[in-house]
Every structure is written in structure tokens, then in C-alpha cells.
Amino acid sequence: MSGYNLGTRSITTIAVSVLIGMAGAAGSASAATTTVNFISAQNDDVFEPVIAAFEAANPDIDVVHQTVPFDDLNTAVETRIGAGDGSIDVYAADTPRIPAFAAKGYLENLDDARARIETVADNAVEVDLVSHDGSIWAYPMWTSTQLFYFNRDLLEQAGIDAPGGTPEERLSWETVVENAAKAQQGGATWGLMFQQVDRYYQLQPLFESAGAGSGLVGDDLLTPELTGDAWVRTAQWYADLHEDGIAPRGISPSQTDDLFAQGEVAYFVGGPWAIGRFNGIEDLNYGVAPHPYFADGEPVSPTGAWALGINPSADNKEAARRFVEFATLTREGAFLTTKNFPLPPVNQEAFADYSEAIAAFTPTIGPAIDIMSHEIARTAVARPRTTGFVAYETEMNRIFSDIRNGADVTESLEQAQARLARMLPRQR
Amino acid sequence: MSRRILRTGVAVFCALAFLLPLWWVTISAIRPEASIFAHLSPPGRWTLWPREPTLVHVLELWQGPFARAIFNTVYITAVTVVAGLVISAMAGFALSVIRFRGREAVFVVMVISFLIPFDAIALPLFGIMRDLRLQNTYTGLILPGIGNGLAVFLFRQFFLGIPKDLREAAQIDGMGWFGIFWRIYLPLSRPAIISAGLILFVFQWQAYLWPLIIAPDPDYKVAAVAIAQFSDFYGVRYGLIFAAAFFISLIPMVVLTAFQRYFSTSVASSGGKG
């Protein structure tokens, strides 16, 4: 009656368990050295120099860098760091997101390194950018600014003078748009383009320059204010640029550099890191000038960039901190992070080396380093520091995208304001 | 006769229309990056045939992390299909052949539970898996694929149609339930196995949201996720994307072609006919 064929059954059961067991075991690996896992939105080659130098000096530590696309980085932090995943030790945190991350416990408290960080940065604003609620949460690595790139050939073709490189010769947006349209008539495919289209980082200076402010007010900066006259006017200006065909629709931030590099754009607002890319293109004849401003407003440039944070649940915190401190607090390390990716380091000693390197380009493209130093010192306005920043930025990027695609400006801003008014208090 | 020709013509036309995007992908994969978009508008003789074929994208693709991604996808899909078939066939058998109290209730509960759409509970499931430290593991990737209500339903349906005389005869001979399952029902179930296998295969090969959140580590990344991330800081690498798309499609192409003549069992059919 109970004639179970034990042979076949056991084999099947074992086979299945082995398969599933193999599935689990297949991924494990044992390492003789300590491995530090580091994620950022940059390509591997950006951090290659500093990692190589660090590993040479620390043969017992292996630093493994993983690229996570910029748009997926929030998700990665939320799902991995937020989940207590110890497999990420170090991650690049965009400075305005630091208050939100710190509040959620995604960053290791670094107050014990405060003295060293403050000495090296020598800049209260930069230290503030990695702080929240009185503590320091990340090692400042880079700061940023923007340059106004222009294609010499396209401008010449249209009979437009190249913009001058000193702050006094800064162009107004009104002039730029006029010239851009002329350049298009002269043969340029596009007159003007922003590198990080639809992103708050790139567009905030427009609103600040027009006197509209950052969009957030109140204590804790959790109250949205987007429907004032200046906001609507400036957003309309951005919309019109695309409606009138001066700037392209449907292009994403990862495609913008390509278009300028291919010689299709007359004016391009982008970060200094693009110099590395553009210098490598043979027949691209370009120059740089200061970031434009609205004629009846102030010159404003964006700032703030990536800092390196330590995961509180990291498997290898000690080794991670050694790497990060090499990459940010030492002159050599900090400079190496900018070698393949020319962003100004916060580390002041490294900044001196960086200036020298960039100054070498002045004869061909214009006084890039002078413009950058001036902007960082005089016109930089950082993104609002609030725990609600991630939610705010997500919503604003969505609205900018809609506006670029032709949505009604007033309506979009009103909707955003209403949504944010309910969304932001939840981020407190 | 002419109706047959017309019908053939329409059928071929439809098939080619579906193929066209894949064809374009394939030839774009062997074009130099700069000319991928060069011959599109207006379409000409070089739209659907590469002017200067090159293998540069293919070579670059296989030297990068993509090789690992494809391996991951193939591996987890294979395990999912095998484990999923075992589990669904066993469950389908119990729900159709073995008589026990509460059988219908269990069936209804199981079907309704599996109707809870997987992607919708992916986020809370992620939290659970993470607590079990299953993120960035093959187990974490495979598990959601092996419990598939459609496959259970299919097997149950199929087994219901196998005449019970076979089973009764075997029981008189002293065979136990497992023997009946393994030696009598399964061998008769090739159509159901293949159809259920297809369902399991498609589920895992198509999976995107789940692998995206549970296995972002490059060692465990699956091909579907890797390809969506083929844009680096310097721009979107279309040549690589298309080359990857070609290879990701090649494997299922082979599998489907090999098995397509077996997809003749409908979900309403029973083993009685086959």
C-alpha cells in the first residue's frame, strides 16, 4: 500500500535542493584583503587615479567602484543604504541631499573629523554644505560651478562676437537669446542648451537671478513658494526657449554633451567637467565665458557638488574612512579625484594644483579658472538645505520637464505648489 | 487558391512587421555609432542594411560587465523554470488528483493569492527579503519566479483531463501517490510542461522591477537592468545598447523556435486529448 519509491523521490528532492542551494551559494566569494565598495554616479575612470594611488599606498585594501546612473542614485540609496545593506561602504552624496539622508540615518556621523575637515576646506560655506543639525555627515570632495560654453565657428558663421571672459563682460540672457536665434539662422541646429535640462541644479540660478528665490521658504525651508510673479515669468522664459525652437525638446541630460560636442549648439551652459570631454574632440572650436544673468537681476551661479558619505551599516567602516580621507583630506588624493573629471576640489591645497592645471587651457578656450574662482567666491548660491530636498527636487524636475514640453506655466507651478505643500511636511 | 495566397501574404506581412524593429536593432548593432541615426530620415537603401558593418560594439560589449549580466539572466531563468515546474506540477497534481477535504477551498485561496500582482507587492517583499539578507543573491532573484499561479492552474487543468482509470489501476498495483505523479501523470504532460515552462520563462526573462531593486550589484545584475543603464556620463551608447539587445533576444529566439510546435496545448484543454 505504501510503496513509495524512495530512490526516485530522494533524488528529485535532493536535486531541487541542490539547485536552490547552488543558487544561494554561487554568489559568495571570500576575499583575503578588505574590500571597500564605493558607489557614485560617475564613470569608473573618474575615480581610477585616486583609487590606484590609494591602493598602492594601502596594499591591504581593495576599493571597488560601481557606477549607478544619476537618475537611479536616489533609488539605490533608498533601497540599499536605507535597508541596512552593509555591502556599500562609501557613497557619493549630492550635498543638498545630505540633510534628508542624515535625518533618515543613512550617513555616519563624522564630528570626530570636524577639525581636519574644517582645516582642509577652509571655507565655512563648504563645511555647512556637509552639515545638518549641528553635525558633519560627509567629507566634502568637490564643489561646482558653471561655465558658459560657446562654439566659436557657429558664432563666427553668424557674424556674432564671441563673449568676453571677464565678469564685466558677462552677457545678459536677453542678449544671449537674441544671438542664439541669429546663430540658428546662420546654420547652428540649436541656439542655446542647458547641460542638465529639467534639473533643479541647472535651473535654480535662473530663478535666483530673476529674484524669485529658491522656491522654498519658512523655517526648515519646507514651505513652497512658486506662484509669485518672478517664478512665473522665468518659467515662461524657459518654456518659450523650447517653444520657439531655440533649445531642443526631448533631449535628456545624458545626451546634451554629445550635441555640443558634435558642433550643433551655439551656446551651452555646463559644468567645468565637460572641458575634459570637449578638449578631446578634434574639430570642436569652443571657448568659455561667465554664466549669463537676467538684465534686471543679479548674476548667480549654481554650486555644491558631491561629498563622500559613509554608510552607518558598512561592513568595512574603518577601511572606508581611510580611503575617503585620502580622497578628500589629502592634497594628493583630492587633486587626483579631479584629474579625469575637472571639478574644483574643496580641499584648498588641491584647489591650487587644480587651478594650475586648468590655467593651462586659458590660451585656447579662455580664462576658465579665473571665471570659476570668481563665480565660486562671488555669485554662487547653493541649493536649499532642507530635509525635504529630495522630495522637492523630484517634484520640481517633473514640473520643469512638463514646462519644457509645453505645459501651461501658471497651472504647472500652482499644481506643484499645492502638491509640495502637502508633500514636504511628511519629510520633516 | 487565391484566398490561400492572400492569407499567406497577410500572415507573412504581419510577421515581418513584428520582426522589423528587431531587424533594425540587429543591423544597428553592427554599424558605427555615428551612422546609427544617419540613414533614417528619409529612409533609403541603407536604412535596413548596414553600409559599413563593424564588430566594434560587439567586442566592447563582451569585454565589459555585460557578459556577467547575460550569465546571470540565463542562470536564474533556468533555475526558475526547473524549480517552478516542479512546484507547480506537484501543486496542480494535489489539487486535481488527490481527494482531500478542503481541496476546492485551497485551490480558490491559492488562485486568488497568486492574483495579487507580483510587481505591486514587490516593494514590501523587498523589505522582507532584505531582512533575510537576500539582496544581491541569486536566491533573492529566483524566489519570486518559482511561485506562479498560472502554472499551477495549467497543470491542474491538464491533470483533470487524464482518465482516472490509469491512476486507479496503478493504485491497485500498490503504487503510491508520488509514483503515480512521477511515473504516470508527468510523462503524459509534455504539453502542459512546455506551456507552463513558457509562462515561467517569460516571467523571469522579462523581470525588470524586481531585479532592479533586489540586485543592483554588478555581479548580480541581470541583462534587462544592465541594458537600461547603458548610458554613461558621456552620453547614451546606442551601439552597445543595440548589440546587447541582440544578444538578449538571441537566446529566447532559439528557445522559442525550438519549442514552438509544442505550444499547442490550450489552457482550457485537458490531458485527455493529448
Add this chain to the structure above:
Amino acid sequence: MMLHRTTLVAVAFLLPALVAVAVLRLWPAAVAVSLSLDAPGVDGPSLENYRYIFGDPLFLKSLTVTAAYSLIVNPLQIAIALLLALLMNAAIPLIGLWRTLILLPVAIPQSVSAVVWGVGLRPDGPINGVLNTFGFETQRFLTSPDQALASIILIVSWIGVGYWMTFLLAGLQEIPKALYEAIRIDGANRWQAFRFVTLPQLRRTLTFVLVANTVANFLIFAPVQILTQGGPQGSTNLIMNEIYTRAFVSGDPSSAAAATVVLVILVLSVVILQFSLMRAPEDNLA
């Protein structure tokens, strides 16, 4: 004694599947419900998250977009799949090849199809190239609030129609030829044969396809996340994308959980409705 042992055996056969149901469906569903009742800034369980999402115009828009999408895409895909199945249910030369070609897109990961079609629908892409040749203007497709959802429907249909066609084809091939002969003898034409033989015989397969397709369409995510992120102006913000954005991008998991619960209830209701509508009186599910 016999009954008891039989039950044990049945449990043994069912155990893996039951564990899968519990761990992979019921437990996460319970977690979602519990998380959805935990609102930030509120102590103890409350319905605050639900009040929040139902007061959020973007979420409400997501529901209407998902509903509109569902009402269009399901009948459309099934009609096309049925037509293709009828077409392919013939002994044409190389019929296996043609059927496979139509089925092929389903085996390609959705993300790949999304990326490829995204490129194809660009202003400088091949679709616009063909349109331009025939004298039509370049269309905006994915960047137009009026065309984006239709573009998503196109992409999703290209991917899935072959899959459903395969099931319908199998169902068609099982209809006994004798039934067709009988009704022909009675003088029926092709349309009547279709109505009175094909459709009723196909009912169970059609039910399966309808239910499975509806569920699948409620879960569409990859093409939206990759191509439009819900835009332009929320016109493609299908509900899975909305949930994902809330949970992972904006960092508000509890409202995402509430949205998840709403989605699950929605899907279950629609499926139960479909099942009961498609049931014939003589049907016995056992």
C-alpha cells in the same frame, strides 16, 4: 486512517506552493497593509496615508490614466491577438516561422524593447523617417501629452500580442473540426461559424487570456520608467510608476504602501468581475 494519510500526502505535494503563496504573496501584502497605516508624524495606525494620496491630484490622475489605459489596451490587444490567431491558424508554408516571429518580442526584456522603441520614436528616428517620406510631419510621440500614452500602448502591444496570440491559437486548434462541418451543413456562413462555434469553444481560453492580460497591463512599469517617467504632464503615469516614484525616488514609502493596497484591491476586483462575467451557466471550475 486512509483519509488522514491522503491529506498528509496532499500537503506534502502542496507544501512548496503553499509556502510560496504565504511568503511571496500573503506576507508582503500584509506588510503593505500595515505600512500603509503608519503615516509620518502620526502615532499609531491611521488612515492618514489614504487621505493623503486620495487628496493628491497626481495620484488621482494616475488612477484615471491607468483606468483609461486599461479600458483601451485590453480589448485592443485581445482583438488583435485573436485576429492574428485566426490568421495564423492555417497550414501556410513555414507557418511555424511566422508564428514564432510574432511571438518573439515577448521574450525580449521589456526594458530592452522600451529603449529600442524609445530610440525608434525619436524625432530623428525611423518611424518619423517613414512618416516624413509619406509627407507627414514629424510627430513628438513620447514628448507629447497627447501621444505619449498611445506610444506606450504601441510598445506594450508589440511586446505582448504574440504571447496572447499563442494561447488563443492553441485554443483554436482544439476546436473539433466536426463542429464546423456540422454548422456548415446547416448553411451557416463564416461569420456565423465564428459566432456560434469559435467563440463559445474559445470561451475558457479567452477568459484566461483576458484575465492574465488585464493583470499584466495593470502592472506595466518598465517602459514608463525608462521612457517618460510618467510624463509629459502625468499622461503616462501608470500606477506602478507612481508607486515606484513615491517609494524610491521621493522617499515616501508609507504613501507608496497605501497606493499598493489600492492597486491590489483594484486588480482583484477587476479579475473577480471578469471571471463572473465570463462564466457560462454549465461551467464547473472543478
